Amino acid sequence: MNTTGFPSPAQGYEEKPIDLNCLLIKNPASSFIMKYEGCSQKEEGIEQGDYLVVDCARSPEDGSLAVVRHEDIFICVRLHLSKKEKNQVLYYTRLSKIYRCTEVFGCVKAVVRLV
């Protein structure tokens, strides 16, 4: 660092620029950023190319937006609790078929879109 000349009058007032992580990520250890490449979630306001902030720390509930494993890929869906069965089973709809959710990756906490 150069120390010639007058000290800057702003010295001591420097702050970090705004860090969007503060807003988007509460649990750094369990949060992952993923990119949405599908096209079935337009109704939820999620479009192809959006970034999803996915937190794995929270367990999904009825109505959670989540990233789940569907066969050999990850997909983003709205989960619903079955009202018929006693044990808590989560379901999702894909291409108008209903699937039982077997493996949740994490809950979607935020959607980031560059416009």
Next chain:
Amino acid sequence: MIFHVDANSFYASCEQLFRPDLDGKPIAVLSNNDGVIIALNQECKNLGLKRGDTYFTVRDRCRAWGVNVFSSNYTLYADISTRLNILYSAFAPETEIYSIDESFLYFPNWNNADFPQMGMDLKHLVMQSVHMPVSVGIAPTKTLSKLCNKLAKSRGGVCFWDNMDKDYELKSIATSDIWGIGLSKTRTLARHGIHTALDLKNMSLDKAKKLLTIQGMKTVQELNEISALDCIERETRQNITTSKSFAQGVADLPQLETALAEYTQLAVYRMRNEKSACAYISIYLMTARQYDRSRKDEEYFNGATAQFNHPTSFLPEILAAGTEILRTIYREGYKYRKVMVNLLGLEADNQVQGDLFEDTLIIDKKKQDAVMTACDQINRKYGRLCLHPGSRNAVKDISPDGQYAQWHMKRDFLSPSYTTQISSVPRVW
């Protein structure tokens, strides 16, 4: 009580994390330059492949069997490891990072606790938060907790020493499987008729000291549930950890930077004493754990890892990287309780092998060595940390510009940096 936590087939598990299509399929990870297999999952072991197989000799078999082969992606492994350590720090009062996939968690003076349940809770926490399978060994000493971890692998992932039929278990474990008993010690012991862990446990301490030196004697004490290993003691350790706990919460970044500078220097000093250099540095920052639900907002645990272009033991370079990480993970408004420095990927600090085109690299390295050797000598003479770097802003921009990064490294099967590059994040459909 001490927990030893070990991630199962860590590198292979990391490669599988964002590849649901690889679930249940064989995965092998190759060393730098794609030379030998350094990690493999159970499915791959079942095919008869082993750690240490040269890829060249098994390549055809891997293709025929459909083994998924990866070059080592240390960037990914270090990031996942950092996440595990953040979880551990939030779970236990005191932690010690032993290697990229192993840690010790300390619960000093915890008596009335359901330890097996805590072990299961930890296992579930890690599985849910980072999707990593871990096993947990729980015992009063480090040697026994490491031993319990081995047992845990075949017993549902958690093993608590006090619930074991102790002598029966020890009888079926060979001396060579005990932490700290290497090949030469195994041979010495065999000559004296000592073959099992139980034989070793019942050995008299004076005899142990005579046969195995003070290190071996400590192992015998540890087998007898007496804590004897205070810090990491191993012939070539894989990382060095130093940490500073604050009596009162610190919210101020400059104050944290000063503490970081002091503890980075200490870690580098220890590393230089062992004539090692590090390839990575991790910094962890944490508040106190809040058990009161209404005060959960006061909790913050974070950490991050940076990779050097070249293994280094040059304090200004290491501290510059550490400070940068600290500034990145620091968030205003929290009262921090602890800052932790971890130097990873240790290797012998050899003179850099250069060629015609890397003259400047060799000269730089020589100059850095001269500076650091002089500092070490002064500090040795006048007391530790007598000569120290001015922390704040003083070391900016010293790190080299990356022109010799990763030169001629062969990594044909490298997976994306899923968690550290925005262009490589996993895809969701």
